[in-house]
Amino acid sequence: MKRVGKPVFFIVAFLILFLTYTALFGIHVQNGDNSTTVIKGAGDIRWGIDIRGGVEATFSPETTQKATKDQLNSAKSIIELRMVKNNITDYEIYTDYNNDRIIVRFPWKNDEKSFDPESAVKELSATALLTFREGGEYTTTETGSDGQPVYKTPKGTTAEKIILQGADVTSAKSEMTQDETTGKSSYLVALELSGDGAKKFAEATERLNGQTISIWMDDVMISAPRVDAVITDGKCTITGNFTAQEASALAAKINAGALPFKLSTTNFSSINPSLGDSSLDAMFLAGCIAFALVSLFMLIVFRLPGLIAVIALMGQVALSFAAVSGYFPFLPSFTLTLPGLAGIILSVGMGVDANIITATRIKEELWAGKTL
Incomplete structure (x- = not known):
């Protein structure tokens, strides 16, 4: 092997190994009670009805x-x-x-x-009818699962005067914010308003400066911020004691519409699933054993070309799982069913076949006196 190719080989091999590890196990950062997903792994894949139920x-x-x-x-x-x-x-x-x-x-x-x-x-x-209402009057109070009060059913001016509805929102996304004083992290939902919605919200924040605008999902008040400035850029946020999952779910509801x-x-x-967790574990174990045997065969028979083929196969498996899970949190994931899993196994088998043919051809060229 030429010297100029060695650094490239080791860099590519390292990148494939890193991709394989992260695609299988992911990277999650624990921040207090909240876990933030940096890279999604195989554990973040949603399994189909036939596998999980x-x-x-x-x-x-x-x-x-x-x-x-x-x-x-x-x-x-x-x-x-x-x-x-x-x-x-x-x-x-x-x-x-x-x-x-x-x-x-x-x-x-x-x-x-x-x-x-x-x-x-x-x-x-x-x-999932989102409304922004004048004031924060409510009819009943209940205790939520977290022990905090839940305010339900608007009344009086709050029931009568609706400032914005979900149709005035063009997009919603969950975001994490950090308090500059305490350093504590929290989650919110950031909204972007349509042209008409931005005009209505600007007029309302100017008229109600120093007063309350409450935000409701159906008949439940989710936030009641005090207006301290006129908002004219068509952007606002919904804050509350949201977890990452709750903020994402709320944003998804708003985006989907009422x-x-x-x-x-x-x-x-x-x-009930046609396959249980035990069957899935057995399939995973069988896949690991099969991959180990194929790798051993490639290394014994083809040596260096076999090592390259094994690294390439690892990259292929990692890319398949990364494509299904979405890999990055902002990319969508897909549900993996039994036919989909069989397709991944089939593609790996075809990859083994292609690598054996390639390695055999390289071995023949080496026997003929040529070099890598």
Whole structure:
């Protein structure tokens, strides 16, 4: 091997090894009770219904009047968009126009050991109507799961005067912010308003300077900031005691839009996987053993070309997992089903075949007296 090629070889080998490690295990930074994902690994992949199981739910509109076909299609599209925003791609959704029903099947999240279908379908069926209202008057107070008060149902001026609605928001995204004094990290949702929304918000912040504008999701107040400046750039934030997951979920709801009517859940149930965790572990172990045997064969038979082939195969496997998981947090991930897993294994097998042919040809050239 020429000297000029050695540094390049070692740099490429190091990059492939780094990609392999991060694609399999990811990089997560623990900040207090919150864990921030820097690079997503195989553990962040959402497995399909056939591997992990999931939930089936039936939704019907809460209305005495029969829903139109357009309304049901609109509700179906918004539910689909909500699932896509939450990186759920392996879902099934059907619309029963005769009985005013929408039937949805989707897999569990990757980190869920005990799935709560009621909580999951509640997220999908929420009307998700975002409103900015004048004042912060509410009717009832409840205690949330975290022990904090939850203010529900606007009243008085707050119920009557709506400043902005979800339709005035063009985009929403979750962001992490850090208090300059305490250094404590928190999460918020940053909003960008449309042209009309920016004008209405500028007028409201000028008129209500020094007063309260409350922010509501359906009939729950999620924030009630005090206006201390006129906001004319069409940008604002929703703050609260959000976790990273809650901020992301709220942003996804806002981006997906509000349903045309309230949905009630007429039926939901868990779906048992055709393969369990034990089968998945067995497949993973079999894959590791197979890769080790192939690597050993390549190293014994082809030596240096075999080593290069093994490194290339590691890169191929790593790229496959990185493509499915999204690798970086800002990239979307995909649901990995059993056929998809079989496709990855097949592609690795084809890669082994191609590398054996290449290594054999290199070996023949070396026997003929040529050098690398």
